[in-house]
Amino acid sequence: MLRVFCINVKPKKVKFYEGENMANLIVIRGGGDLATGVAWRLIRGGYRVVVLEQSEPTVIRRTVSFAEAVFSGEIKVEGILAQRVQFEEVDQVLRRGIVPVLIDPAGSYIPELHPFALVDAIIAKKNLGTHRGLAPVTIALGPGFTAGIDVDAVVETKRGHFLGRVIRQGKAAPNTGIPGDIQGFRSERLILTPCSGIFEEVRQIGDIVEQGETVAVVKNNPVCASISGVLRGILHTGVKVSAGMKAGDVDPRGVRDYAYTISDKALAVAGGVFEALLNLGVHP
DSSP states (O other), rough: OOOOOOOOOOOOOOOOOTTTGGGEEEEEEOOSSHHHHHHHHHHTOOOOEEEEESSSOOOOOOGGOGGGGHHEEEEEETEEEEEOGGGGGGGHHHHOEEEEEEEOTTTTTTTHOOSSEEEEOOOOSSSSSSOGGGSSEEEEESSSSBBBTTSSSOOOOSSSTTOOOEEEEOOOOOOOOOOOBBBSSSGGGGOOOOSSSEEEEETTTTOOOTTOOOOETTTTTEESSOOEEEEEEEEETTTTTTTTTTTEETTTOOOOGGSOOOOOHHHHHHHHHHHHHHHTOOOO
């Protein structure tokens, strides 16, 4: 007599880079200039990286931010290419040596990606949902996290003596809201929006601008530079802004190359992330 058994088999979840290459997959939440500096250094060190971003990134230094791929489809930063992709394309793009940029602000794809480490580089000055259960190793940049509770390690992002240091217990320095000093300028370097509305660029990153010059408009209201120098960063046209929002950055040093290269701060922070990964057992 033939007996038939019905077996309910659940489909196996395939991990990206299963086998010899799986252990070096890092997911980075955020694609701004600091996050991109981290991704760039990790990739050069032998890791593979997936970047998660929101649908309308409010990044300023767009020429050195993988988040720009959300708008333009792709961007190359100091020799490393990033592309906006759908989830099903991630594996293929990684195998081609390209950084996949996924629109996933909530981090819903993290469980499907099975990363061996997660880096929160959103720089929101608060925790937007990252916790130690999301990956075997979790690292966060800057204030808003407690190492040993929210994540395994925090990397200091405040300019000064402790920039890039790895914190295994405790918090980074609190946010002061005051930018780092460049040739005696701090808050003066920032370009702020006069009102809420849709942002429209007038000048482009890399342009030389003068104090008081209009660099953008919001609802026909001018957005002006407070000092003279190189426009190092500016929001993308079409982004929705609120009054008093940071919309740009002027570098008084006047060196155009600085607008197209990863900053010393980003590389210092990236070094801290690299150190934390190695100390926590995640090797390339």
